[in-house]
Amino acid sequence: MDTYFSSEITRETALLVGVSATPELPRALVEDYLDELAFLADTAGADVVARIVQERKVKDPAWFIGKGKVDEMSHIVEGGQIDLVIFDDDLTPVQARNLEKAFDCKVLDRTELILQIFAIRAKSSQAKMQVELAQLEYLLPRLTRLWTHLSKQKGGIGTKGPGETQIETDRRLVRNRISLLKKKLKDLSLQHATQTKDRADIARVALVGYTNAGKSTLMNRLCPSAGAYAEDRLFATLDTKTRRLELRINKVVLLSDTVGFIRKLPHHLVECFRSTLDEVLQADFLLHIIDVSHPGFEEQMIVVRKTLEEIGVRHDNIIDVFNKVDALDDAEKLRGLREHYPEALFVSATRGLNLNALKEAISDYVGRQYHERHIRTHVSNYKLIGYIYQHAEVLDKGYEDEDVILTYRAHTRNLKHIDARIRAFENSESHVA
Ligand SMILES: Nc1nc2c(ncn2[C@@H]2O[C@H](COP(=O)(O)OP(=O)(O)OP(=O)(O)O)[C@@H](O)[C@H]2O)c(=O)[nH]1
Numbered sequence: 342m343d344t345y346f347s348s349e350i351t352r353e354t355a356l357l358v359g360v361s362a363t364p365e366l367p368r369a370l371v372e373d374y375l376d377e378l379a380f381l382a383d384t385a386g387a388d389v390v391a392r393i394v395q396e397r398k399v400k401d402p403a404w405f406i407g408k409g410k411v412d413e414m415s416h417i418v419e420g421g422q423i424d425l426v427i428f429d430d431d432l433t434p435v436q437a438r439n440l441e442k443a444f445d446c447k448v449l450d451r452t453e454l455i456l457q458i459f460a461i462r463a464k465s466s467q468a469k470m471q472v473e474l475a476q477l478e479y480l481l482p483r484l485t486r487l488w489t490h491l492s493k494q495k496g497g498i499g500t501k502g503p504g505e506t507q508i509e510t511d512r513r514l515v516r517n518r519i520s521l522l523k524k525k526l527k528d529l530s531l532q533h534a535t536q537t538k539d540r541a542d543i544a545r546v547a548l549v550g551y552t553n554a555g556k557s558t559l560m561n562r563l564c565p566s567a568g569a570y571a572e573d574r575l576f577a578t579l580d581t582k583t584r585r586l587e588l589r590i591n592k593v594v595l596l597s598d599t600v601g602f603i604r605k606l607p608h609h610l611v612e613c614f615r616s617t618l619d620e621v622l623q624a625d626f627l628l629h630i631i632d633v634s635h636p637g638f639e640e641q642m643i644v645v646r647k648t649l650e651e652i653g654v655r656h657d658n659i660i661d662v663f664n665k666v667d668a669l670d671d672a673e674k675l676r677g678l679r680e681h682y683p684e685a686l687f688v689s690a691t692r693g694l695n696l697n698a699l700k701e702a703i704s705d706y707v708g709r710q711y712h713e714r715h716i717r718t719h720v721s722n723y724k725l726i727g728y729i730y731q732h733a734e735v736l737d738k739g740y741e742d743e744d745v746i747l748t749y750r751a752h753t754r755n756l757k758h759i760d761a762r763i764r765a766f767e768n769s770e771s772h773v774a
């Protein structure tokens with residue numbers, strides 16, 4: 342896929358198109374969606390000079406919008422020297438091609454725009470590979486459909502023209518590249534899994550949320566050495582970053598910053614970022630960061646929950662953190678929200694407001710995952726004793742006769758293993774007896 346634009350080169354002018362279908366999808370909501378699309382376009386390097394919303398229930402298979410609207414827009418595009426037209430909804434390859442011909446300029450849909458931004462933003466080799474994989478997977482069925490379309494034009498099924506040979510070759514190349522990227526990414530995630538295995542006894546917390554909610558800013562505030570990239574642009578973060586966070590009572594947790602979510606996040610991207618998002622899946626709990634100053638924050642919360650569901654994250658381990666309270670000038674609204682979300686925390690990452698309460702909430706949550714146990718065993722059972730020392734924090738040690746008595750504290754994850762060891766040991770003992 343070509344790179345249509347990048348933030349480094351001259352900015353382009355764009356026209357945005359949305360379709361409303363009252364009452365399910367009222368015009369006002371589509372206007373909000375176009376605000377977000379404009380933010381995406383801006384992040385990608387385009388200035389929005391015009392926007393159009395058409396009320397239409399049934400999408401035209403050839404044009405997506407109505408043909409009359411297409412003709413009307415062609416004049417706007419021509420007169421306004423517009424470089425590209427961006428649709429908020431996904432277009433079929435046929436619709437995109439027809440529209441490109443009619444407007445005589447580039448036409449993008451929302452998925453392509455998001456893929457473009459990810460391509461521009463990706464910094465690490467892993468993120469670059471994940472984005473390339475998503476782009477190729479997006480492209481592959483389009484090559485196929487393009488070929489089907491061409492074959493029909495050339496005289497129907499079974500026509501073996503040079504076009505087919507070329508497209509077959511392209512498809513093979515794309516498939517080969519896809520397999521190679523998948524293999525490389527799998528190797529990388531295996532490597533990563535080995536590196537993180539040793540951290541099993543430390544509780545893990547992940548920051549999740551809508552793009553631009555302030556996750557990286559909060560990470561930098563809580564762990565000043567994190568140096569996470571934060572900016573007033575969408576998808577500032579594409580790489581998962583993990584840092585140690587010192588807490589007052591429960592010592593240390595590992596805090597991870599992750600890629601932000603967005604309405605209609607392309608499915609390919611979710612799939613390709615799955616290995617990075619596994620970090621989220623494995624966390625003991627999640628901090629859901631919400632930009633409370635955004636007018637559509639409640640819909641954003643739903644989008645995040647749905648995306649988490651899509652990647653298989655359980656819902657009971659989430660703390661809602663309403664960020665950017667400093668940007669809320671309506672005290673009444675804040676009071677209402679506190680009542681409505683009694684469990685949530687209200688913070689400001691930039692101003693550092695209420696972050697101690699947030700740390701305490703993390704401590705509490707983490708504390709609930711650790712349990713204290715006692716064991717009395719003969720001193721000669723040094724293997725079992727050694728295992729406990731390795732996988733738990735020994736709080737107290739005493740001796741009685743020839744037995745050692747240990748009081749230890751371990752994470753639920755480790756307790757399962759310790760208990761299994763003890764059971765296995767007791768069974769072998771009774772066997773011997
Ligand atoms: N007013 C205000 N702005 C904030 C606050 N926290 C973050 N921001 C701003 O919000 C913008 C986005 O912040 P980031 O930390 O990059 O957001 P993110 O959630 O990491 O975004 P992605 O990486 O794109 O998913 C930046 O311009 C921050 O300065 C806050 O508490 N108050």
Ligand SMILES: [Mg+2]
Pocket residue numbers: 556557558570571577578598599
């Ligand atoms: Mg970020």
